[in-house]
Amino acid sequence: MKHWLNLLAALFFTASVAAADLPPDQLVKDVTNEVLDIVRQDKDIQSGNTKKTLALVETKVLPHFNFTRMTQLALGKEARKASPEQLAALTEEFRTLLVRTYSKALTEYRDQQIVFKPTKIEAGATDVKVRTEIKQSGGKPISLDYYLEKQPAGWKVYDVEVGGVSLVTNYRASFAQEIQAGGIDGLIKSLQAKNKSGEAAKSK
């Protein structure tokens, strides 16, 4: 019960600080610390409660992501083949997939320490890379970098790289392959099937 109250309190708190003019490195730091504080205290999330984790990601993390840009980035030049409706459908499905993945990663989080690297932000910059690092006992630190762009509503993340691997462009070849085989609609269907199978696995 107490955890839920904390969660609620934290939710209201972020809603108020999610101001448009927060600098990107501060934004990444605030959101990371907040989310991890909750995960550290929440035994349900640690033991893999997907519903609760998804809710956390949905309310805390998603408002700071630009999924339209992410989908276009994952599609690369194939994006030109998609109609606006298809693009919207793709964005919806890709969003679900990324949120699932992110939530899964959060449930695997234990006590690793996150180091926020200093970010140089030039005056008037609209595109910034914020570097962080995950330290883990017994292992090499893993880099976790966020790419953000300035939007009217504040800074939005459009790419995330783990150990130099983009969670977005890593899909490009498989997306192109799906499109080659079944067109844009084929890709939408594959993503829907993938997301459905993820749901089915969860309800077991």
Next chain:
Amino acid sequence: MSKKIQAVLLSGIAAVLLTGCATSGNPKDPIEGFNRAMYGFNEAIDTAILKPVAKGYDAVLPTPVRTGVTNFFGNIADFFIGVNNLLQGKPAEAVSDLGRVLINSTIGLLGVIDWASDMGLEKHDEDFGQTFGRWGVGDGAYVVLPFFGPRTVRDTVGLVLDVKTDPVGQIDHIPTRNTLMALRIIDNRADLLPADKVIEEAALDKYAYIRDGYLARRRSLIYDGNPPREEAN
């Protein structure tokens, strides 16, 4: 060798032979048919043997012991990481790596405790494949090796040198050597268990996801985490 292992090996080899020539025309992956089959073979072995063992190992050993084992093998690896840094023209990193070996081998009780990281000497990740990459050798085709998994042609050559110079491989007492090698494989596999679940969740096509992840990871490593950003389209 148990019946189960034999069956897995045979079905894997059969799969390789049957699908050896299909390809979808990805320029980075000209032998995709062969690679997919070999990937299936490795997955079968992993599912049948390696993963269950790694899970048991992870469940039985308390975290400090696990960390100690990882640190022990990490310390052995640090020496050649230093050599590779030297070959890549990074003497400061090389000195740091050799400093790590000296500190951790002595006050770190044969590498079990990683004091050097606490003292600010960060652990690096280098191998001969990266050194060749640094020297300008292109990565060549993607290839999935049996047991070793994803590599490129360049990294396969690097792997041969990594194996040849592996200090554990030089141990004369065969039972000790084999025990250490097995322990290292299991420990490495156990470290990957969390990542496994995330990849399972993320991948539309696990083979392609791992391939593209491997290629991007190697590119990043060769540039020590600062590769030039590839064009968006």
